[in-house]
Every structure is written in C-alpha cells, then in structure tokens.
Amino acid sequence: xxxxxxxxxxxxRHLLVTAGPTQENIDPVRYITNHSSGKxxxxxxxxxxxAGARVTLVSGPVHLPTPDRxxxxxxxxxxxxxxACEAAMPCDLLIAAAAVADYRPEVVAPHKLxxxxxxxxxxxxxxxxxxxxxxxxxxxxxxxxxxxxxAETENLLEYATRKLLDKNLDxxxxxDVANPSIGFNAEDNAVSVIDRAQHETRxxxxxxxxxxxxxxxxxxxxxxxx
Ligand code: CTP
Ligand code: CA
Numbered sequence: 500x501x502x503x504x505x506x507x508x509x510x511x512r513h514l515l516v517t518a519g520p521t522q523e524n525i526d527p528v529r530y531i532t533n534h535s536s537g538k539x540x541x542x543x544x545x546x547x548x549x550a551g552a553r554v555t556l557v558s559g560p561v562h563l564p565t566p567d568r569x570x571x572x573x574x575x576x577x578x579x580x581x582x583a584c585e586a587a588m589p590c591d592l593l594i595a596a597a598a599v600a601d602y603r604p605e606v607v608a609p610h611k612l613x614x615x616x617x618x619x620x621x622x623x624x625x626x627x628x629x630x631x632x633x634x635x636x637x638x639x640x641x642x643x644x645x646x647x648x649x650a651e652t653e654n655l656l657e658y659a660t661r662k663l664l665d666k667n668l669d670x671x672x673x674x675d676v677a678n679p680s681i682g683f684n685a686e687d688n689a690v691s692v693i694d695r696a697q698h699e700t701r702x703x704x705x706x707x708x709x710x711x712x713x714x715x716x717x718x719x720x721x722x723x724x725x
Pocket of ligand 2: 600
C-alpha cells in the first residue's frame with residue numbers, strides 16, 4: 500500500500516471526490532441538513548493527491564481545511580453539487596463520500612416563514628427527491644471508475660450490495676453508522692469494500708486518515724486492473 504504513494508500510482512489521473520453534507524433551504528434563514536463532518540471525503544482527497552492524482556473535491560458546508568494540491572469547489576445543495584460535479588467531468592475515478600440529502604423542500608419560501616393562524620396545530624413541509632449524483636455520473640457514457648459509500652444502521656452488506664448494483668458502481672464502501680465510535684462525525688472509521696463479484700474486503704477500525712490511505716491504495720489497484 501505504501502508503494503502507491505511512493506510511486507505516485509495515480510499520477511496523470513483525474514479523481515473527483517464528493518464530501519460533506521448538503522444543505523437544503525426552507526426559507527432565507529432555515530435549512531435541512533445532516534451530521535456528516537466531511538472528514539472521510541477530505542481524507543480520501545488528501546490520500547489520492549499524495550498518490551499523485553489531480554483531485555477535484557466538491558464539498559458541501561464543512562469546517563475543514565483544504566488538503567494540499569487539491570482543487571476544492573464549495574457547494575450548498577444537492578443540485579449545486581451535481582452541477583459542480585458535471586462541470587468537473589470528465590474524470591477517471593469518482594469517489595462519492597458526500598451525505599447528499601435525499602429530499603429538499605418543494606419550494607424555498609422567498610421570505611422568512613411566519614407562525615400564522617393556519618399553523619397552530621403544526622405544519623407540513625412538502626419535500627421532493629433530489630437527483631442521485633453518484634448514479635447520474637456512474638451511468639454517463641463517459642462514466643468514471645465509480646466508488647460509492649453505503650452508510651447503514653442495519654443489513655449493511657445486503658443494502659450496500661444492492662446500491663452497488665442499482666447505481667452501476669465498480670466498488671462500494673460499506674460503513675456501519677449504528678456504531679458511534681466509527682462513521683459519521685467520528686474520528687475513526689472501519690469499513691468493508693464490496694466489488695461486483697460481491698467479494699468483501701475488510702478494513703478494521705483506524706483513524707480516517709489511515710483508512711483513507713488504505714482505501715486509495717485498494718481503489719487504485721482495482722482501477723488500474725480494470
Ligand atoms: N448519493 C448521491 N446522491 C444522492 C444520494 C446518494 O451521490 N442523492 C451517493 C452517496 O454519496 C453515497 C451513495 O450514493 O456514495 C449511497 O448513499 P446512501 O444515502 O447510502 O444511499 P441512497 O441511494 O440515498 O439510499 P438510502 O438513503 O435510501 O439508503
Ligand atoms: Ca440517502
């Protein structure tokens with residue numbers, strides 16, 4: 500694995516990474532988001548740059564410094580993230596680590612919403628589906644070698660394998676977010692990578708930086724063999 504970094508195994512290759520949460524506005528002062536810290540995506544971008552890749556990192560709102568030699572594009576919503584990714588294409592490799600909001604409010608109110616008499620008992624907010632960024636890019640004619648994440652709290656391998664096949668991915672990184680010491684917002688992670696032959700490779704609990712280097716070495720090896 501260390502070889503991958505010493506020899507610049509990914510030099511001359513363009514890697515696109517999505518990271519962080521997306522933020523979906525309700526009105527000018529309110530929004531819906533999630534607990535993604537962006538740490539895993541940023542660590543992957545950093546490791547890939549160390550392996551010699553040209554890296555474009557499309558990030559939702561996070562509080563993290565940009566890794567060295569990484570081109571960062573900041574976005575807010577899922578639709579912005581898709582547009583930024585499409586603008587960054589073509590790429591050789593895609594790693595989708597962002598926690599994209601599945602839904603957004605159907606309308607963004609132009610003014611701050613008021614508590615009016617019609618909402619004394621509560622209110623309904625109608626949500627519509629966001630585009631699937633990973634599935635969109637992985638199904639283009641110029642599709643990159645595509646790697647997704649599956650954050651699950653139950654049936655991890657079954658759900659992850661389904662996503663791999665449904666989205667037309669090459670690899671999926673499965674991570675158990677029911678365990679608070681790994682995954683979302685945590686410093687550490689522990690993951691399994693599943694390929695299209697449904698073979699599982701485990702990476703035991705370690706810092707996100709260490710896991711990222713192991714994952715980049717693994718992904719680079721599979722990409723170069725593909
Ligand atoms: N993803 C994406 N765009 C979306 C939703 C998900 O690019 N609108 C990507 C994520 O970055 C991740 C993978 O798809 O790499 C799986 O995301 P996940 O939320 O686990 O799966 P979903 O397909 O959204 O299914 P569900 O949330 O229903 O489990
Ligand atoms: Ca989702």
